[in-house]
Amino acid sequence: MLGAPFIWRPWGELYEAVVTGRPAFERIFGSNLFDHLAEHPDDSSIFDAAMSSHSTMISTILAAYDFSRFDRIVDVGGGRGELLLGILSAYPKLQGVLYDLPTVVAGAAVVRTGPVASRCEVVGGDFFKRVPEGADAYVLKQIIHSWNDEDASRILKNCRRAIKNDGTLLIMGDVLRQSSKPDPNGGLMDMMMLVLSPGQERTEEEYRALLEHAGFSLTRVIRTPGPSIIESRPA
């Protein structure tokens, strides 16, 4: 994916992105990343396959977090379903909902067929409009960092409307350290978000504020060798 023109051309305009604070992607391609992917199936299949290839991250997440108290989990923007497949396989009583754009969930063969298919619903939709209701766990892995605070709040508020009052929201991704020291993972991803999207990586305090604004209260941040897990509950 990193060598595909829809990624390296925006990186080539890093300087303009830093100076203007505006995503290079939109200036080059005339639309945001996800609208572009919806209209370019070749790029979309590269992107979706790259997202699906993070299997080592799934074992890291499973080792770091106990999902056993949940009955029903929604993976919001869950791509083709690999993370949900990993979680449902590890917890045989858990029900799952894979939620992503209709064009993306069309490729979710791993949860439509096979051992977890009977426990997994696949729903196509737009998380800016709604999120499937009534679950006690909502996962957003590498989602919030692609959006500015206004758009991120819209997604989180839709999760707040959908989640059970005693539910748990789990944002997974990098959490920037509050220091001027280099942060190789978070810093590089922060620049990736700058060139590709109107998003950014955030510190724990920035996540806390974003979550509070959407009606959640941050309960803890679990750092792992892969993505951090930011746990919150309805306030």
Ligand SMILES: C[S@@+](CC[C@H](N)C(=O)[O-])C[C@H]1O[C@@H](n2cnc3c(N)ncnc32)[C@H](O)[C@@H]1O
């Ligand atoms: C960076 S990928 C992360 C995918 C997956 N959660 C993972 O960690 O591998 C962002 C995901 O958000 C989905 N997405 C973008 N805009 C969306 C929207 N408006 N509604 C639902 N899903 C959306 C994309 O299709 C993509 O699968």
